[in-house]
Amino acid sequence: MGINQFIIGLVHEADWDKEALSEIERQYDLLLDFYLWAKDKNLPLRMTMFEKSLDEVKRERKHVWGCGAGSGRIAVTGEGKIYPCSRFAGSNDDRYVIGHIEEGFYKSKLPEALKASAWARPKCVKCPLSDICSGGCPAVNLEATGSLYEPPKAYCAEVRAWAKAMSKLPETALPKTEEQEKPCPVEG
Numbered sequence: 226m227g228i229n230q231f232i233i234g235l236v237h238e239a240d241w242d243k244e245a246l247s248e249i250e251r252q253y254d255l256l257l258d259f260y261l262w263a264k265d266k267n268l269p270l271r272m273t274m275f276e277k278s279l280d281e282v283k284r285e286r287k288h289v290w291g292c293g294a295g296s297g298r299i300a301v302t303g304e305g306k307i308y309p310c311s312r313f314a315g316s317n318d319d320r321y322v323i324g325h326i327e328e329g330f331y332k333s334k335l336p337e338a339l340k341a342s343a344w345a346r347p348k349c350v351k352c353p354l355s356d357i358c359s360g361g362c363p364a365v366n367l368e369a370t371g372s373l374y375e376p377p378k379a380y381c382a383e384v385r386a387w388a389k390a391m392s393k394l395p396e397t398a399l400p401k402t403e404e405q406e407k408p409c410p411v412e413g
């Protein structure tokens with residue numbers, strides 16, 4: 226099929242029961258096995274979630290909360306309303322409008338709220354995974370739990386499953402930076 230790169234994302238805000246939540250860890254183990262099998266065969270397979278060491282992730286995410294919505298990126302609707310991201314724009318909820326294309330940005334506390342620290346996130350502040358996690362997508366959090374700062378269970382279960390899988394990943398399976406910059410062998 227010519228597909229060799231996978232970015233896997235769960236629908237965290239869906240209704241996950243206990244059984245489905247516990248399946249996430251098993252699926253991550255299967256994904257890791259498949260990734261290591263492909264590496265062993267020298268296949269040009271990429272799975273972005275396994276391409277950085279936990280130490281690298283820790284260095285990058287230290288003190289980074291939220292996702293840059295409203296500060297690093299915005300979304301503009303056909304009517305010209307500015308939202309922090311496309312997900313908020315999709316809500317079509319005027320409470321999350323932070324400006325208008327013809328009027329500029331409004332005074333809004335929302336962009337600041339979106340990047341608030343771990344202290345704003347009661348669950349995260351004591352979580353052992355907080356140094357590799359940024360607290361979940363605020364828009365998904367809002368939809369799933371009614372709070373920008375409270376992640377749905379499936380999100381935390383995925384972070385835990387991914388971290389566990391990563392701790393089993395041998396250093397040798399991490400791609401070297403120069404290798405990542407080479408053109409895709411399939412595209413040539």
Ligand code: SF4
Pocket residue numbers: 346348349350352353354355358359360361376380381382384385
């Ligand atoms: S895993 Fe969940 S509780 Fe832990 S830091 Fe991430 S979002 Fe917060």
